[in-house]
């Protein structure tokens with residue numbers, strides 16, 4: 074597989090940054106030759122990353138086999154309106170973001186509201202590596218190796234009450250560190266939310282790293298959501314607050330343009346955006362020049378239908394977009 078994880082990491086990462094264990098390399102060999110679930114079923118290994126910690130590598134069906142996006146592209150073509158609306162603004166300005174110390178406030182329908190440190194909420198031992206497709210509502214996509222903790226683990230630690238039906242997330246909105254927040258491009262803070270069953274789904278991650286490094290600021294350091302079957306705007310960056318609610322919370326894009334951005338925002342090639350088709354996407358991956366990225370068909374639920382379609386079996390996905 075050209076542009077597999079190993080190629081990309083070797084091309085972009087100093088040799089010392091990571092050292093994969095032998096079984097992991099063997100797994101990469103298997104993935105390169107031919108992908109088969111049975112071949113990978115027993116593989117759930119650990120790799121050592123830059124800071125000396127281990128992450129377990131989920132080589133289960135959740136990990137995509139598509140050629141990866143180059144680190145350079147994933148960190149220079151971004152949406153992070155707190156730093157400006159241009160694709161290169163986040164890389165230009167996000168260096169100002171202070172990410173340590175970082176606390177996360179948990180409130181709403183929980184047994185006890187609590188402010189957690191990052192490692193209290195996402196212990197290093199629970200971190201896994203997953204390769205996911207990321208499909209932006211603007212019809213481009215990337216393939217990114219994330220490091221993170223399944224959101225379900227984090228929710229268990231927050232101890233929501235049985236009445237909680239939704240969970241919402243708020244990004245940092247500090248005009249002193251984030252020049253975009255001084256503009257009225259969006260209603261700040263950026264807010265997103267999931268239904269509890271979506272949040273508890275094993276695919277849903279809270280990421281702290283990508284490409285075996287800490288998350289770059291422009292990608293949402295130090296903690297962001299990754300919900301691979303939904304349009305990228307649900308994957309909220311630089312999270313400061315988590316809140317559990319009974320009612321469906323308001324979310325930024327849905328409140329601003331309800332006819333264009335739904336609350337559910339499941340990737341769906343059958344439902345066009347009012348201003349463009351969602352049938353295909355520009356895949357920013359591999360060696361190609363970004364301007365000539367190939368168009369590939371968009372898949373229902375971004376290719377994760379087998380895992381998640383059941384969550385929506387009672388819903389008409391044309392109206393509940």
Ligand code: MTE
Pocket residue numbers: 147150151152153154155207208209210244263291292293304305306307308309310311
């Ligand atoms: N989170 C915040 N706080 N602010 C944003 O502007 N943009 C969203 C999402 N999360 C955004 C955000 C959009 S539209 C997308 S497509 C993804 O982040 C992009 O993630 P990436 O830049 O890491 O590829």
